[in-house]
Amino acid sequence: MSTDKKPNGYVPMMTGLAKAKCPRCRRGDIFASGTYSFTGQKMHEKCSHCGLYYEREPGYWYVAMFVSYALNVAEMVTAAVALHILTGSDSPWVYVGVLLGIIFILSPFNYRYSRVILLYWLTPGLHYEPERAKDKHGEQSIM
Structure with a gap:
């Protein structure tokens, strides 16, 4: 039995990457729909949990093509x-x-995970912040 206690809301990196979660908090979804959804792959503009804007600058997603x-x-x-x-x-x-059949079948997968890989591993200065992964239960509303 391990004595290491994981912080509240902790999500391992590979789990967050596989489920296309926000790279900063690993809680909010990057995409609004599934990989092979008939509605297409729609991305959220920002993380629903920590508020990170996914498109870091104009033209940011061009690198995902590479x-x-x-x-x-x-x-x-x-x-x-x-x-x-x-x-x-x-x-x-x-x-x-x-x-050609494999290219056609895997193109939605490649689209999604090229963006996730770009966010997780190829964006300088964007790292996991465990304090942002905590649940928001204890916070009080200012309104």
């Missing part, structure tokens, strides 16, 4: 190697068909 490209390349290389090992096919049309 992250998405890197994810796409990694997925394609992995799929091509796996396809070669499993089928041993020399036909380029098998590879083109399967890889």
